[in-house]
Each structure stands twice: as C-alpha cells, then as structure tokens.
Amino acid sequence: MSVLLVGTLDTKGAEFAYVRDRLRAAGVPVIVADAGVIAPPAFTADVSREDVFRAAGASYESVKAAADRGKAIELAAAGAAKLAAQLHKQGRLSGVFGMGGSAGTTIGTAAMRALPVGVPKLMVSTLASGQVKHYVGTRDVMMMHSVVDIAGLNRISRAVLDNAANAMIGMAKRPTPPAPLPEGKGESGKEDGGANSSADRPVIAATMFGVTTPCVEAARTVLEAAGYEVIVFHATGTGGRTMEGLIRDGLVAGVLDITTTELADELAGGVLSAGPERLTAAAIAGVPQVVSLGALDMVNFGPYDTVPERYQQRRLHRHNPTITLMRTTPEEMDQLGKVVAERTSASNSPTCVMVPLRGVSAIDAEGMPFWWPEADEALFQSLRNWIAPYVELTELDLHINDPAFAEACAQKLLDMLKGRKVPD
Amino acid sequence: MSVLLVGTLDTKGAEFAYVRDRLRAAGVPVIVADAGVIAPPAFTADVSREDVFRAAGASYESVKAAADRGKAIELAAAGAAKLAAQLHKQGRLSGVFGMGGSAGTTIGTAAMRALPVGVPKLMVSTLASGQVKHYVGTRDVMMMHSVVDIAGLNRISRAVLDNAANAMIGMAKRPTPPAPLPEGKGESGKEDGGANSSADRPVIAATMFGVTTPCVEAARTVLEAAGYEVIVFHATGTGGRTMEGLIRDGLVAGVLDITTTELADELAGGVLSAGPERLTAAAIAGVPQVVSLGALDMVNFGPYDTVPERYQQRRLHRHNPTITLMRTTPEEMDQLGKVVAERTSASNSPTCVMVPLRGVSAIDAEGMPFWWPEADEALFQSLRNWIAPYVELTELDLHINDPAFAEACAQKLLDMLKGRKVPD
Structure with a gap:
C-alpha cells in the first residue's frame, strides 16, 4: 500500500520531493505521479506525465502542442482520477496527497473524488481559504490552506508541509477500512x-x-x-x-x-x-x-x-x-x-x-x-x-x-x- | 504537550469521546474543552463550559439564560480562542482538533485562528465542502469534510473520524516548530x-x-x-x-x-x-x-x-x-x-x-x-x-x-x- 503523490513536478518539484522524502523516512511507501506540462519534471516520477495523459485518453505530446492550459488541466485531472481509481481497485492505495495552486488543486482533488470515503485524502492548496465546493464535492477531502504559495521551501512553507506530511503519515500507517459509498455497491x-x-x-x-x-x-x-x-x-x-x-x-x-x-x-x-x-x-x-x-x-x-x-x-x-x-x-x-x-x-x-x-x-x-x-x-x-x-x-x-x-x-x-x- | 479538543459536548459528546479515546490509545495527551450550552455535557471536560465562557468575559449562566444561540456561539468562539492562545503561550499545545456543524466550526476554527502557522489545526466539519474563507482566514487550518452529519457513530462517520484522529496523531507525535507569523514578533x-x-x-x-x-x-x-x-x-x-x-x-x-x-x-x-x-x-x-x-x-x-x-x-x-x-x-x-x-x-x-x-x-x-x-x-x-x-x-x-x-x-x-x- 502506497500514498499517491500527484501534482505538477515542473513547477512544484522541490516541494513534492520534500514531502516524498519525509513520507519515505517514516517508512511510508510513495508513488509519485507527474501531471506537469510545461517544463521537464524536477525528478523522475513513478508514473510519468505521458502515462497520466494516456489514462485520460490523450497524448502528452498533443496536449503540450495545443498549449491550451485549461484543456491540459482538465485532461490531467481526468487522468489522475483514472489512475487513483485503478490503484485503489488493485488495493495499492493508502492515501492520496496533492499540493498546488488552481491547477494542482483541480488535478489533485479530481483524483481524491474518484475514491470512496475512508481512503485518506489530503490536499495542500493555496485556494483552501475560499469556496472549495467544487474541489471537495461529496467526499472526505482534507483541504489544508498553504498560507504561502507553494513556491520554494521557506520557514513558513516548511512548517505547513511538515504538518501535512505528518498527517498523511499518521493516516497511512493506521489505515481504516473504507466505508460504503455513493458510488454503488461495487x-x-x-x-x-x-x-x-x-x-x-x-x-x-x-x-x-x-x-x-x-x-x-x-x-x-x-x-x-x-x-x-x-x-x-x-x-x-x-x-x-x-x-x-x-x-x-x-x-x-x-x-x-x-x-x-x-x-x-x-x-x-x-x-x-x-x-x-x-x-x-x-x-x-x-x-x-x-x-x-x-x-x-x-x-x-x-x-x-x-x-x-x-x-x-x-x-x-x-x-x-x-x-x-x-x-x-x-x-x-x-x-x-x-x-x-x-x-x-x-x-x-x-x-x-x-x-x-x-x-x-x-x-x-x-x-x-x-x-x-x-x-x-x-x-x-x-x-x-x-x-x-x-x-x-x-x-x-x-x-x-x-x-x-x-x-x-x-x-x-x-x-x-x-x-x-x-x-x- | 496536549491536543486541545474543542466543541459542544452536549450534541457531539459521543463523537468527541471516540476521538479522544483514539488519541489517548496512541499515546497522545488530550485536553477536552466543552463549549456546549443546551444540554449537560456527555462526559466531564478538562476545561468546563463555565471556564470557556469566563475566558470570553461572560458567565455560562447568563449565556444560557439569554437563550440567544448566535450570541452564545460568538462568546464560545471568543472563549475558545483565548483558551487556545493561552495554552500555546504556556507551551502546552501540540494541536487543536474541532468537530461540528455551523456552531462547532465557528467555535473550533476561532481557536485555530488564534494560533500561529505551524501548530497543527484540524477541523472536521459538515460545512467543509463550501465557502470556508471565514473559518480558515489566513491560517494553516485543515478543513476535513465530514460527509455525513456528526451525529452518531456509523460506518461512514467512523471511517471519517478514524482518519481525522490518525492525522492528528501523526501531527502531534512529530511536532514541527511554529513559523513566524502575521501576529507580530512576540x-x-x-x-x-x-x-x-x-x-x-x-x-x-x-x-x-x-x-x-x-x-x-x-x-x-x-x-x-x-x-x-x-x-x-x-x-x-x-x-x-x-x-x-x-x-x-x-x-x-x-x-x-x-x-x-x-x-x-x-x-x-x-x-x-x-x-x-x-x-x-x-x-x-x-x-x-x-x-x-x-x-x-x-x-x-x-x-x-x-x-x-x-x-x-x-x-x-x-x-x-x-x-x-x-x-x-x-x-x-x-x-x-x-x-x-x-x-x-x-x-x-x-x-x-x-x-x-x-x-x-x-x-x-x-x-x-x-x-x-x-x-x-x-x-x-x-x-x-x-x-x-x-x-x-x-x-x-x-x-x-x-x-x-x-x-x-x-x-x-x-x-x-x-x-x-x-x-x-
């Protein structure tokens, strides 16, 4: 069982590496999925951006070539949701962790909403102190306000990410069984x-x-x-x-x-x-x-x-x-x-x-x-x-x-x- | 260092007892504060409702007699904020945990907003899938959507509260130092x-x-x-x-x-x-x-x-x-x-x-x-x-x-x- 870390490894690479390392140091296995489009990822993901867009029925190359940011985010969100649902079905998921601004929050919470209540879901977001209805929906998502932008590790962002990582470690290490869900008995x-x-x-x-x-x-x-x-x-x-x-x-x-x-x-x-x-x-x-x-x-x-x-x-x-x-x-x-x-x-x-x-x-x-x-x-x-x-x-x-x-x-x-x- | 559990022990007593027991079982010390007004608390709190209202400069008896729900919530929120700030100043706080509907969320997040970034803050709320700006403000609050009402322990609410308790255990057991804050150097x-x-x-x-x-x-x-x-x-x-x-x-x-x-x-x-x-x-x-x-x-x-x-x-x-x-x-x-x-x-x-x-x-x-x-x-x-x-x-x-x-x-x-x- 692993925690799925999903986000854009081009713009938030250093921050994802920081959280990944903290989870691993605590003995929590991690799968990192990259949903970035613009620059190359800061480190090699376990699930590449090519695979994420493929899961949404698209190709990374065509998405990049189209240069339509809104469309790219929509497809990345759909791909992340497919991926999360699939990993959960295979019994491999102990939680989902996202981090980002508007793009990262759209992508991360799409993956979370694809999962039943009971699977730990933590989204660190710059938008978590506002209207979050479309991100949380009917699921047990934890939205954590990042206070500062997720752009660099500084005394504030580190304090926020340390708590976020520790919360996910706590949830992943002591898993509770998923509860019945509005998605159907299956x-x-x-x-x-x-x-x-x-x-x-x-x-x-x-x-x-x-x-x-x-x-x-x-x-x-x-x-x-x-x-x-x-x-x-x-x-x-x-x-x-x-x-x-x-x-x-x-x-x-x-x-x-x-x-x-x-x-x-x-x-x-x-x-x-x-x-x-x-x-x-x-x-x-x-x-x-x-x-x-x-x-x-x-x-x-x-x-x-x-x-x-x-x-x-x-x-x-x-x-x-x-x-x-x-x-x-x-x-x-x-x-x-x-x-x-x-x-x-x-x-x-x-x-x-x-x-x-x-x-x-x-x-x-x-x-x-x-x-x-x-x-x-x-x-x-x-x-x-x-x-x-x-x-x-x-x-x-x-x-x-x-x-x-x-x-x-x-x-x-x-x-x-x-x-x-x-x-x- | 203890986790402060704050909420209304009349309407949410069973749920607070459930979370308290899980934290204690994991070796995390807990201080429970009661901010209820209507019925007697389901169990004896460490900080009584009398003390909470006193911290806000009011008396529980007069609040109860006035029977003004809005005013009671406002005072409970002010008292909870005072209490949390005081415990933090004394170095006794490893986190704040709240749980509730509109009243409980107003009270719990008031306590959280009184604390600097870096002190773990987790609010399980029925209102966490909507506009949360007034609850989160400029702080690193985690808002967790309760999916179902916090009214009884059932297969869904237990799954949600188990994750919430585990997240708080993770944060409390591995505390990170608080970061500098907009509240001033002091x-x-x-x-x-x-x-x-x-x-x-x-x-x-x-x-x-x-x-x-x-x-x-x-x-x-x-x-x-x-x-x-x-x-x-x-x-x-x-x-x-x-x-x-x-x-x-x-x-x-x-x-x-x-x-x-x-x-x-x-x-x-x-x-x-x-x-x-x-x-x-x-x-x-x-x-x-x-x-x-x-x-x-x-x-x-x-x-x-x-x-x-x-x-x-x-x-x-x-x-x-x-x-x-x-x-x-x-x-x-x-x-x-x-x-x-x-x-x-x-x-x-x-x-x-x-x-x-x-x-x-x-x-x-x-x-x-x-x-x-x-x-x-x-x-x-x-x-x-x-x-x-x-x-x-x-x-x-x-x-x-x-x-x-x-x-x-x-x-x-x-x-x-x-x-x-x-x-x-």
Whole structure:
C-alpha cells in the first residue's frame, strides 16, 4: 500500500520531493505521479506525465502542442482520477496527497473524488481559504490552506508541509477500512463484521439541521433501538446530495427526511441548495420514506453583508457571524408545498409526509424570530392541494422538535419497513 | 504537550469521546474543552463550559439564560480562542482538533485562528465542502469534510473520524516548530538556527499567480542567490492579506510585489479581492518595495455560470472548470493605475513601480486571449499621470514574464536593500 503523490513536478518539484522524502523516512511507501506540462519534471516520477495523459485518453505530446492550459488541466485531472481509481481497485492505495495552486488543486482533488470515503485524502492548496465546493464535492477531502504559495521551501512553507506530511503519515500507517459509498455497491469496501457489528444492520438515512436536531436525535434513538443504523446528513446542500446518491445506489433501507430545508435554498437562491434532484432518489430506488418539512422556514446565506440586494428588506436573522437566515414568505411556502407534493407523489413505494402544525424549526415557534403562522399555513395548505391520494399526509398538532413528533415519524418509518426485504 | 479538543459536548459528546479515546490509545495527551450550552455535557471536560465562557468575559449562566444561540456561539468562539492562545503561550499545545456543524466550526476554527502557522489545526466539519474563507482566514487550518452529519457513530462517520484522529496523531507525535507569523514578533516561534540556516536570512515577500510564475520564479532565484529567503504569496485575496499582515508586523525586509491582481478583483467585485488594505503595509512599515502590475488584466470568478449577470457580455476566459477570468477594460485599467499610484505614493521608503510595456500576464501577450494593448496603455498612462514624483516609475519594453524583466525587478530591490539595516 502506497500514498499517491500527484501534482505538477515542473513547477512544484522541490516541494513534492520534500514531502516524498519525509513520507519515505517514516517508512511510508510513495508513488509519485507527474501531471506537469510545461517544463521537464524536477525528478523522475513513478508514473510519468505521458502515462497520466494516456489514462485520460490523450497524448502528452498533443496536449503540450495545443498549449491550451485549461484543456491540459482538465485532461490531467481526468487522468489522475483514472489512475487513483485503478490503484485503489488493485488495493495499492493508502492515501492520496496533492499540493498546488488552481491547477494542482483541480488535478489533485479530481483524483481524491474518484475514491470512496475512508481512503485518506489530503490536499495542500493555496485556494483552501475560499469556496472549495467544487474541489471537495461529496467526499472526505482534507483541504489544508498553504498560507504561502507553494513556491520554494521557506520557514513558513516548511512548517505547513511538515504538518501535512505528518498527517498523511499518521493516516497511512493506521489505515481504516473504507466505508460504503455513493458510488454503488461495487466500489464500497466492507467493514469487518466482527469488529463493527453495525455492518450487518440495515441503514436509515436521515437529514438534520441545527434547528431540527432534537427531532432527529430523538427519532434516531428509536430507530437504533429497533436495530437500524442511522446515518445523519447535515442539510448543507452537499449533505442532501450525498444522501440522494447513497439512496439511488441502493445502500439505504429507509429514509427519514425530516429536514427538507435545501428545497427552500433551491427555490430562493440560498447558498445551501442541493439541486433539483433533492427528494427524488427514494422514489427512483423504491425505498420507503417519511418526509417532513424541517427548516423550510429558512433560506441560508453567508455573513450578513453577503445577502443579495433583492432580499435586504426581508426578515433576516443573524444565526452567527458567518450564517444569515432569511424567513420564507407565504408565497414561497406555497411553492415549496407544491415541490414537496410533486416529488413525493412520484414514488410508488410507501411514502408519508409528516406535518408539524406548530412550527417547522427551533426558531419557528411562538416568540421566536421566524414565527409566522400564515406562512406555515400556506405550506400546509399547498401540500393538501397538490399531494397525490396514494401519499399519506399526516398532520400533527405538534412542533417539529416535540418528542412526540419525532416518535411518530420514527414509528411510521418502522411500520413501513416491517416485513420488507432488507437490501444486501 | 496536549491536543486541545474543542466543541459542544452536549450534541457531539459521543463523537468527541471516540476521538479522544483514539488519541489517548496512541499515546497522545488530550485536553477536552466543552463549549456546549443546551444540554449537560456527555462526559466531564478538562476545561468546563463555565471556564470557556469566563475566558470570553461572560458567565455560562447568563449565556444560557439569554437563550440567544448566535450570541452564545460568538462568546464560545471568543472563549475558545483565548483558551487556545493561552495554552500555546504556556507551551502546552501540540494541536487543536474541532468537530461540528455551523456552531462547532465557528467555535473550533476561532481557536485555530488564534494560533500561529505551524501548530497543527484540524477541523472536521459538515460545512467543509463550501465557502470556508471565514473559518480558515489566513491560517494553516485543515478543513476535513465530514460527509455525513456528526451525529452518531456509523460506518461512514467512523471511517471519517478514524482518519481525522490518525492525522492528528501523526501531527502531534512529530511536532514541527511554529513559523513566524502575521501576529507580530512576540508570538512567532523561532526555528532552530542549526537545523534551518534559513532562519537567519532576511525575508523578502513576493506575490505570484499562475500567469506570472516565470517572472517570480526567476526573480526568486536572483534574490536567494543574494542571501535572502523569499516567501511567495499566491494572489488569492487571502494570500495578499496574509502578506500585508506579515509586512505590517515588521517581519519582512523587502517586498517584491510583482502580482497586484487582487486590486482588480477589489475594483470589479471578483472573488479574489484582498480588501482595501492591499498594497498599503510596506508604506506603513517603511519597507522598500518593488511593485509591478502582474495580472491586472484579469478579474477572477468561479465556474463559468457564476459570473455575475452584469459581466456576461465581457471578454471571459475559462481558465479551468472552476475558474473563469474576465478581462479588465481600458476604463478599469485607468482606475487601477490611479489606485497603484496612490497607494505606492503613500510611502516614503524606497518604492519603485516596474512597468512591463509588452503585457502584464501570460495571457496578455500577442496572440493570447487577453491581449488588449489599448487597455494596458490606459493603465500605464494613468500611472504616469498620478504617481508622486518621489516614486520611481520604470518602464521596460518587455513582457512581464521575460527573464530580463524579472532580473531588473530583483536587481532594483537588491539595490534598495543594500546597506539597509536588516530587521531582527
């Protein structure tokens, strides 16, 4: 098992040699892959740039001749991803380590995103103190901010790279088995059943937000006591997308979708949208689902001054210095009811929408900043109008975080799952 | 030396206990600090929540009574930062480990940002696949995406936390000395002069971008040969801000500000603005500087579809799938010339602006996508109009990446530095 070091050995050769030497000195085997295009590599790689571009179905010579930097990076990223997936399949990979600026980060994280959760992934990047969504995606990538440019070894870059190398050494020397992944059963590693009895228990996927935590935690307790393993996804956009992938791939026995708030961000342009495929996978995979309306009272933005101008007259709430919430209006709630109704009505597996009539989040309760019964009622009425007759709509005169509501949701899902064949 | 584990032991108690046990099993001492507010902690912390809020000048009881979640998080973050800084000052810290959602990430990274570069910092976060600028800031934080919510131990969360714990074990067991930091000389650790001869060499700070790499690399070679340590900052907004902080704190002997592109992002609303303090620190600190106009031909945006609507008719270039560049116009270049002139003219230390008349970036050259001589000329003319008579303006009939231009910039800075007292 080796750590794959992948990057451009022309511009970052000295830095890659430095990290490689530290890993080797600690007894960690290394495979270095070169994805550089411009100048010759600073040292001979184990996987040459010719091989990297060949893996992407291109030739190094033609890429170099084309002199299109964007295209070269795209192909290098595709080649690195192919290479990493192949090494992993052969059981040869104990981790992937990348280092670079925009090109190096695009290439390194492409290799990382090709691997299941559980394979160590560390990217030292000049861009790690900004928007990293496109680099990290739905994987367990560690993005480390390089502070200074990766251009020469100096007192700062050495301190950063020493820590990065040590972190990778720690992960590579004590490998943990890869966990099941949204990529399908074929690629997912199996845990040792003896060491982790959870491996045999069927999985329930649940969605949570800070403001729906009491509900999800209480429901989780009930479901775990009934013999299920509950995997909770934070409704951050990425969280919802990851869950939908897991469901589509047939890895989930049941869905407890308490927190559908990402639909509000999708509708109003918030920062935590999970895209139009949210709340669609259970129908596609034929998985029973209990759906609720958690945090549909809010759309998420970053710090207060990043809220779009068109929303500055709206009801806003500073959740903390980095997160600002916007209350959804009756008009938006009306539309959201239709979205929930349409997407759940697409399922012909057991589906139930649970309605908490006294409020959909911790701050949508009497005396709290997002309490707005007319808006909530618009959501509820829209659901009643649009939902298909074969989808169960259960209205409870409870707040979403009332223990009785959580209990009812969990029990409903257990009833649906009773007697169903558990997926492998 | 211990690793500080900081987070909310009410909602994430089981997960913190899991990581703590893994660190201890590997022989790494741990200090656990509780920043929870709502329910009692799952286990007794080494630093209680009472102590954390006291460090922020507040009392736990009053915070709990106020029931203002945003305010509680703000105070917990301030307390955690105080605590971490104090432990570090006492030489007791081998790293900081955080874990959480939006609250936990705000609190954990506040503690991390209070520490110099070189102290291991690992934040496992549900928000690590998004905009992390406000969490990472100018520090060497590792942000690890938790993939699933940190709510229970299951096959996915265990795989993620195992790697996180192993990474922290690797970093804590092989500590590297902290590097000098933007926080001022008082807090910066000193390297072992015997092990790293670079510790004695005066520092030159330089700014680079992919499209100015040949210039900066060539200049670096000249300066290093002359006995300086060159620290290169990637012009990502954070990079420029970090450099300005380092200069202000008196840690830099000279500045080679080849790549002032962040000013274009500041002007036009690009994603890599370094804010209005860019290009001001050398004047404040009285440090000699050579300034050039690198990459002022471009404003940075994310993926193509994120370019603001008002700019969609502009000359755009897909640098790669995640970065789109916009060409600055003659009007913008005229304004940028004034900005560079004003900020450099504020200095009464030796200052020289070097003008590459044949193009300011790799793609601002004949036959390349951002070649627009009229726009560049607007920049140059504006500089001539506005610059103070005591600032040297040197025009060279060269492209910025011509080796002769790099040589001239480096030589100019060496001339300025000759005979000056080197800062301690």
